[in-house]
Amino acid sequence: MSEPRVRRAEIAVEQAHVDRVYTRLAELRAQAEAMRAKGYELGQGAQREAIFEQASMLFERDMMVYHANQTLQTLDAEYEGLVFGRLDHRDRERIYVGRLGIRDTEFDNLVTDWRAPAAAAFYQATAEEPMDVVRRRVIRCSGQNVLDVDDDVLIADAVPEDMQIVGEGALMAALGRARGEKMRDIVATIQKEQDEVIRAPWRGVTEITGGPGTGKTAVALHRAAYLLYRYRRQLGGAGVLVIGPSGVFTSYISRVLPSMGETNVELRALGEVLDGLEATRQDTSALAAVKGSLRMRKVLLRALRDTPPEAPDELRIVYRGEVLKLAGRELEKVRRKAHTQGAPPNRSRVRVAELLLAALADKAEEYAKADGKEIDRAELITDLGERIDFHRFLVVWWPVLYPAQVLKWLGEEKRLAAAAKGVLSRAEISLLAADFADRARGWSVADVALLDELRVLVGPEPKRRRRQTVVEVEPDRTGGGTPHRPEHYDEYSHVVVDESQDLSPMQWRMVGRRGKYASWTVVGDPVQSSWPDPGEAAQARDQAFGTKTARRRYTLRTNYRNSAEIFELAAKVVTGHAQAEELPAAVRTTGIAPEVRPVDAAALATATQAAVKELLGAVEGTVGVITAMDRVGEVSGWLSGQADERLKVVGSLDSKGLEYDAVVLVEPMELVTESSTGRRVLYVALTRATQHLIVLASDPDWLPAS
Numbered sequence: 001m002s003e004p005r006v007r008r009a010e011i012a013v014e015q016a017h018v019d020r021v022y023t024r025l026a027e028l029r030a031q032a033e034a035m036r037a038k039g040y041e042l043g044q045g046a047q048r049e050a051i052f053e054q055a056s057m058l059f060e061r062d063m064m065v066y067h068a069n070q071t072l073q074t075l076d077a078e079y080e081g082l083v084f085g086r087l088d089h090r091d092r093e094r095i096y097v098g099r100l101g102i103r104d105t106e107f108d109n110l111v112t113d114w115r116a117p118a119a120a121a122f123y124q125a126t127a128e129e130p131m132d133v134v135r136r137r138v139i140r141c142s143g144q145n146v147l148d149v150d151d152d153v154l155i156a157d158a159v160p161e162d163m164q165i166v167g168e169g170a171l172m173a174a175l176g177r178a179r180g181e182k183m184r185d186i187v188a189t190i191q192k193e194q195d196e197v198i199r200a201p202w203r204g205v206t207e208i209t210g211g212p213g214t215g216k217t218a219v220a221l222h223r224a225a226y227l228l229y230r231y232r233r234q235l236g237g238a239g240v241l242v243i244g245p246s247g248v249f250t251s252y253i254s255r256v257l258p259s260m261g262e263t264n265v266e267l268r269a270l271g272e273v274l275d276g277l278e279a280t281r282q283d284t285s286a287l288a289a290v291k292g293s294l295r296m297r298k299v300l301l302r303a304l305r306d307t308p309p310e311a312p313d314e315l316r317i318v319y320r321g322e323v324l325k326l327a328g329r330e331l332e333k334v335r336r337k338a339h340t341q342g343a344p345p346n347r348s349r350v351r352v353a354e355l356l357l358a359a360l361a362d363k364a365e366e367y368a369k370a371d372g373k374e375i376d377r378a379e380l381i382t383d384l385g386e387r388i389d390f391h392r393f394l395v396v397w398w399p400v401l402y403p404a405q406v407l408k409w410l411g412e413e414k415r416l417a418a419a420a421k422g423v424l425s426r427a428e429i430s431l432l433a434a435d436f437a438d439r440a441r442g443w444s445v446a447d448v449a450l451l452d453e454l455r456v457l458v459g460p461e462p463k464r465r466r467r468q469t470v471v472e473v474e475p476d477r478t479g480g481g482t483p484h485r486p487e488h489y490d491e492y493s494h495v496v497v498d499e500s501q502d503l504s505p506m507q508w509r510m511v512g513r514r515g516k517y518a519s520w521t522v523v524g525d526p527v528q529s530s531w532p533d534p535g536e537a538a539q540a541r542d543q544a545f546g547t548k549t550a551r552r553r554y555t556l557r558t559n560y561r562n563s564a565e566i567f568e569l570a571a572k573v574v575t576g577h578a579q580a581e582e583l584p585a586a587v588r589t590t591g592i593a594p595e596v597r598p599v600d601a602a603a604l605a606t607a608t609q610a611a612v613k614e615l616l617g618a619v620e621g622t623v624g625v626i627t628a629m630d631r632v633g634e635v636s637g638w639l640s641g642q643a644d645e646r647l648k649v650v651g652s653l654d655s656k657g658l659e660y661d662a663v664v665l666v667e668p669m670e671l672v673t674e675s676s677t678g679r680r681v682l683y684v685a686l687t688r689a690t691q692h693l694i695v696l697a698s699d700p701d702w703l704p705a706s
């Protein structure tokens with residue numbers, strides 16, 4: 001038979017199996033629906049029964065409805081591309097691999113879940129170690145229709161006469177397909193080195209490094225799905241947290257886990273880790289470097305121990321006709337004493353009242369002694385402690401502290417200078433004070449870690465005020481919080497941190513608090529780091545991991561995103577900033593070289609418009625325009641006439657983790673100069689494109705002479 005006829009015949013073979021699978025799926029769906037309906041019926045019946053039976057029937061109803069809903073949700077999530085692989089073993093046994101395990105009515109496997117041990121050979125078998133697999137087949141479907149098949153022969157001399165082999169390279173075909181707005185799952189084409197990481201043991205800390213496009217994000221997400229499948233009992237209840245660099249990024253990856261039927265995972269951007277906040281604004285790199293530094297802990301601690309701006313500077317209270325007065329210095333002595341006892345101020349209010357009453361009693365004793373009298377100390381303390389004017393004083397002198405309010409105080413340069421004495425430089429103090437004073441812009445991503453640190457330092461708000469959140473806004477977690485978890489939940493069983501090379505030490509502390517009891521998967525690429533002090537960040541990261549001793553490291557070495565032509569250009573900008581072994585190998589050549597276009601600065605707008613038009617015509621998928629952070633608004637304005645939902649304008653830092661079919665990079669030199677780690681940020685920007693890259697540059701210095 002000719003190759004197209006063989007292919008058609010093989011597609012028909014697989015279509016027959018896929019049809020059986022979907023017929024069975026429809027039966028399972030119908031069963032789950034019937035169970036749900038029965039559950040509701042039971043609930044109706046409960047209303048007519050005695051109270052005890054009612055309770056147990058309602059419980060049973062809830063369980064039935066819950067399980068039925070879970071099943072329906074999973075069946076629906078896995079519908080698309082349900083079957084994607086087939087293994088033919090040497091002993092002629094064959095298994096189909098898919099997103100979900102399905103058995104027929106005889107309990108024979110129609111599909112094996114990709115996470116099950118029996119499916120591991122689909123990813124791990126190679127020609128060198130075939131694991132008894134003669135042929136591995138990737139089946140590509142759209143809905144219930146088989147579109148194509150692609151085979152790898154792993155034991156050439158064991159291929160039986162009647163086995164047909166079709167196509168080559170399911171991976172290359174997958175990589176060549178157009179990119180959409182959301183990341184795709186890679187479950188059908190996971191590579192061996194990736195599979196090892198996905199299936200690594202769950203305990204302890206798993207670190208994954210690798211250059212751009214090596215699949216770190218894809219692997220981390222598949223690992224989360226795998227761990228929840230294999231260790232649901234240990235990990236499922238407490239939940240898994242995935243941290244990404246930005247909201248744009250978390251939205252980009254948001255489809256991957258639900259498409260694998262996983263809903264028990266919470267995705268949060270770094271600006272959303274603290275409940276009640278969704279910060280997206282990025283600080284300048286100089287400001288972010290100060291805010292992220294561990295030195296800020298000391299500054300914050302001193303700031304909250306300072307006298308609140310509204311605090312009265314003396315306490316006067318009349319007791320039995322005599323005015324008792326504590327002057328400013330005496331009050332400050334009490335404040336210092338209360339703070340040195342170490343409890344968070346919001347927890348010390350009773351202790352502070354006791355200290356103030358003791359100071360008043362000392363004062364009264366002093367006066368009485370001068371008059372040759374005696375006082376009943378205990379009685380005085382009880383009497384004054386019940387007085388309304390004493391409590392009025394207390395609430396303004398030792399108010400409940402809110403993190404947002406303490407940070408705002410630091411907008412006053414004098415106050416910040418006092419808190420930062422010997423810790424920050426004068427220039428850093430001025431920079432920070434000016435930023436905190438300008439509150440109209442809302443919190444930045446780096447501020448969130450400071451607010452979280454303060455949340456812990458000030459302690460919980462007293463119960464009756466509990467409804468107010470630490471940031472004085474009502475929580476609005478449309479971005480994906482889980483309502484059933486308590487506020488500031490810190491009991492996740494597993495935490496995944498993506499783009500981890502960019503977490504500041506303060507951000508590591510914030511994330512570490514959420515993972516006190518967790519095992520970790522940490523994904524990053526030091527060469528893409530935009531954080532200026534990796535040593536300090538590493539120390540904070542180790543602290544976040546706590547005492548977990550099991551540590552395993554993996555390196556991914558193949559760049560699946562960029563064409564070899566694009567990556568060759570990108571690698572040039574980090575020459576001297578990275579070791580050769582830190583750069584991955586891009587294996588896909590497209591024959592399309594990236595274009596560097598010298599442009600006059602005055603003609604940048606028209607050049608950008610022209611490049612965008614060209615690329616929208618050249619690719620089916622997305623086109624990204626990447627600029628320096630403070631140019632995003634301007635460049636978006638240039639392109640307002642070219643509305644196309646495939647087109648996105650994004651700032652350098654926000655392009656982390658994303659990818660487009662084609663990229664226009666505007667003024668690369670501005671990315672280099674916008675921060676002290678500019679070359680690395682430029683490297684990130686240059687590695688976002690899968691097929692086409694156009695660089696528009698008025699200044700040629702961005703590209704080192706080779």
Ligand SMILES: Nc1ncnc2c1ncn2[C@@H]1O[C@H](COP(=O)(O)OP(=O)(O)OP(=O)(O)O)[C@@H](O)[C@H]1O
Nearest residue numbers: 186189190191212213214215216217218560561657
């Ligand atoms: N095994 C695979 N099969 C198909 N596609 C893959 C595979 N591995 C990675 N990819 C694709 O390669 C691209 C890059 O993957 P991913 O974004 O996870 O890389 P990354 O290492 O996180 O990159 P970066 O560090 O640049 O953000 C994605 O489109 C992903 O779907």
